[in-house]
Amino acid sequence: MRKHYDPLTHPHCQAQPYAPSYWASTSPLPSPKSPPTSSQTFEVAIIGGGFSGLLTAYYLASHYNIHCCVLEANQVGFGASARNAGFVLKGAGRLSYPTMVKKWGMSAAKGVYSEFSDAVERVSNLITEHSIACERQENGYLKVAHTPGALTRLKEQTEFLTRFGDNATFLSAPQLKVQFMNHAQAHGAMRLPDGFGVNPLKLLLGYRHIMLQTGVTLFENSLVRALHSTDSGHELIINDTSVSIRANNIVFAGNAYNNKMLHPLINNRYIPILSSIMVTRPLTQLELGLTGLKTHQITMDTRTLKYYYRLLPDKRLLFGGRGAVFASQQQHPKFLNGLKKGLTDCFPCLDGIPHDHYWNGYIAATLDDMPHVNFDNNIGYILGYCGAGVSFSAQAAFRLAQQIAGQKIPNLPLYNTPLPYVPLPKFRRLGQLAYYQYATVLDKL
Numbered sequence: 001m002r003k004h005y006d007p008l009t010h011p012h013c014q015a016q017p018y019a020p021s022y023w024a025s026t027s028p029l030p031s032p033k034s035p036p037t038s039s040q041t042f043e044v045a046i047i048g049g050g051f052s053g054l055l056t057a058y059y060l061a062s063h064y065n066i067h068c069c070v071l072e073a074n075q076v077g078f079g080a081s082a083r084n085a086g087f088v089l090k091g092a093g094r095l096s097y098p099t100m101v102k103k104w105g106m107s108a109a110k111g112v113y114s115e116f117s118d119a120v121e122r123v124s125n126l127i128t129e130h131s132i133a134c135e136r137q138e139n140g141y142l143k144v145a146h147t148p149g150a151l152t153r154l155k156e157q158t159e160f161l162t163r164f165g166d167n168a169t170f171l172s173a174p175q176l177k178v179q180f181m182n183h184a185q186a187h188g189a190m191r192l193p194d195g196f197g198v199n200p201l202k203l204l205l206g207y208r209h210i211m212l213q214t215g216v217t218l219f220e221n222s223l224v225r226a227l228h229s230t231d232s233g234h235e236l237i238i239n240d241t242s243v244s245i246r247a248n249n250i251v252f253a254g255n256a257y258n259n260k261m262l263h264p265l266i267n268n269r270y271i272p273i274l275s276s277i278m279v280t281r282p283l284t285q286l287e288l289g290l291t292g293l294k295t296h297q298i299t300m301d302t303r304t305l306k307y308y309y310r311l312l313p314d315k316r317l318l319f320g321g322r323g324a325v326f327a328s329q330q331q332h333p334k335f336l337n338g339l340k341k342g343l344t345d346c347f348p349c350l351d352g353i354p355h356d357h358y359w360n361g362y363i364a365a366t367l368d369d370m371p372h373v374n375f376d377n378n379i380g381y382i383l384g385y386c387g388a389g390v391s392f393s394a395q396a397a398f399r400l401a402q403q404i405a406g407q408k409i410p411n412l413p414l415y416n417t418p419l420p421y422v423p424l425p426k427f428r429r430l431g432q433l434a435y436y437q438y439a440t441v442l443d444k445l
Contacts, residue, residue, distance in 0.1 A: 007256055007272040008429065012073060012259045013078070015074075018074075019083045021083055021357060021359045022277075022312075022359075023199055023200060023201035027201050027202050030205070033219060035220070039246065041247070042067050042069045042217070042247045043248050044068035044247055044248070045068070045250050045251070046071065047236075047251065047259070047262070049070050049071070049072030049075075050079045050393070051203075051389060052255065052396060053070050055397035057214075058207065060404060060405070061211070061214035063401060064404075066404065066405065069247075070216060070217070071222045071224055072218070072220045072221075073224070073259070077204060080389065081204045081390075083277075083360070084200050084277075084361060084390055086200040088124075088390050089141045089300075089388065089391055090195065091387065095368075095369045097112075097113060097161070098160060113166075116395070119392045119394055120194050120195060120196075120391050122395055126210075130209075134199050135197075135202060136197070137313065138296050140195060140298070142176075143302065144176070144183060144185075145301075147187065154188065154302060168190055169190070170190055173187055180293075184345065184347065184348055185301075185345055191297075195297070195298050203390075221239075222239060224237070226262075227250070233248045234378070236250070249378045251404075252379075252381040252382075255389065256273075256363055265379060266383060269366070270364040271432060272365075274323035274360050274362055276330075276335055276359070277357075278340070278355040279357040280354065281356050283315045283350075283353075291347045293317075297310065305436065307321045319342065323360050325429055339358075340355070366386065371383065371384045371396065372417065372418065373414055380403065382396045383419055
């Protein structure tokens with residue numbers, strides 16, 4: 001077992017420890033499905049058993065009756081899908097909509113906005129249709145301005161989204177305090193009505209269940225050690241055996257946890273970034289009163305290196321932010337202490353509150369700050385959620401399944417542009433470190 005896993009230096013993530021997350025304490029994992037014991041053939045082989053992989057398989061099987069399998073190197077529940085904060089929101093990567101308008105024009109920007117809106121609705125519909133018990137919380141997404149300058153930009157963003165037809169509303173600092181929370185750093189906020197929080201592990205296991213019901217074959221503890229592609233298809237070598245899976249089409253759905261050596265389409269085309277999350281002990285009634293927390297709505301601030309938080313059903317407070325740059329430092333106390341300081345800056349009355357859970361996980365960022373869903377020459381991938389994968393994974397999986405089935409999809413940059421190559425890939429961590437230093441100064445200003 002390798003400690004301090006880093007997707008940039010380790011060839012794969014098999015046999016790495018599971019995150020000691022709050023979510024893992026709420027739900028046991030089911031018995032794992034066995035690796036393949038003999039060579040088999042499928043129309044589509046999907047590498048990665050997170051949100052993206054499970055739902056791509058679900059849509060291929062349920063909508064198009066396509067014979068497919070999912071190969072998960074560990075067990076469903078290992079990767080980012082079960083490590084995140086459970087925020088279902090209209091994330092657009094790191095690109096603002098005004099930037100999209102400048103790059104692609106108003107029509108394309110509205111199209112991307114529509115896809116991200118549909119993603120939130122798609123997750124909601126999956127939960128309702130299949131009765132997935134994932135501790136869904138009340139609707140609403142609050143974006144809190146942490147400086148006066150950020151407040152000005154947030155007002156502009158609110159006005160811009162209303163032109164897109166969104167029901168975005170602007171809240172002054174007094175309105176935020178009276179209606180939602182007593183946030184010490186808030187200068188105001190924007191509220192969107194259609195985000196919500198979930199237990200992401202329970203959502204993932206719900207996806208696993210509905211996928212298996214469609215007849216998809218799931219192989220767990222099944223590392224794709226090597227991949228050989230020819231004109232007649234693909235051969236995937238599983239674990240340290242001679243067993244192989246043959247498929248006409250393959251999909252890479254591991255996001256930041258992909259095997260980095262498998263294919264040049266994804267190698268050196270994303271930046272794995274650590275996020276850290278802590279969950280406090282349950283808040284007392286006095287603490288709830290002092291924080292003014294009257295909502296379970298998901299909340300994020302306007303920092304470049306964002307903090308994100310929400311009150312959980314059992315009155316614990318989840319609080320997350322960026323973690324270490326270098327994997328070897330991810331357990332250094334300064335990063336947990338940094339989260340605690342961020343929490344105290346927001347809610348001074350919680351200074352010194354104990355935490356019951358603390359963990360890390362990787363997200364994948366792309367050079368152009370947006371996710372990519374691509375299928376070409378019988379190879380597909382979903383990569384680069386930039387932290388918004390809980391919601392957009394559902395829409396991305398649906399669109400990728402459509403592409404594999406030969407269906408027409410919207411002509412948008414999300415779907416018609418390949419992942420850009422990251423220049424000087426060996427120096428990605430140094431570039432990330434420099435960016436963090438710059439962003440820290442920028443956020444203070």
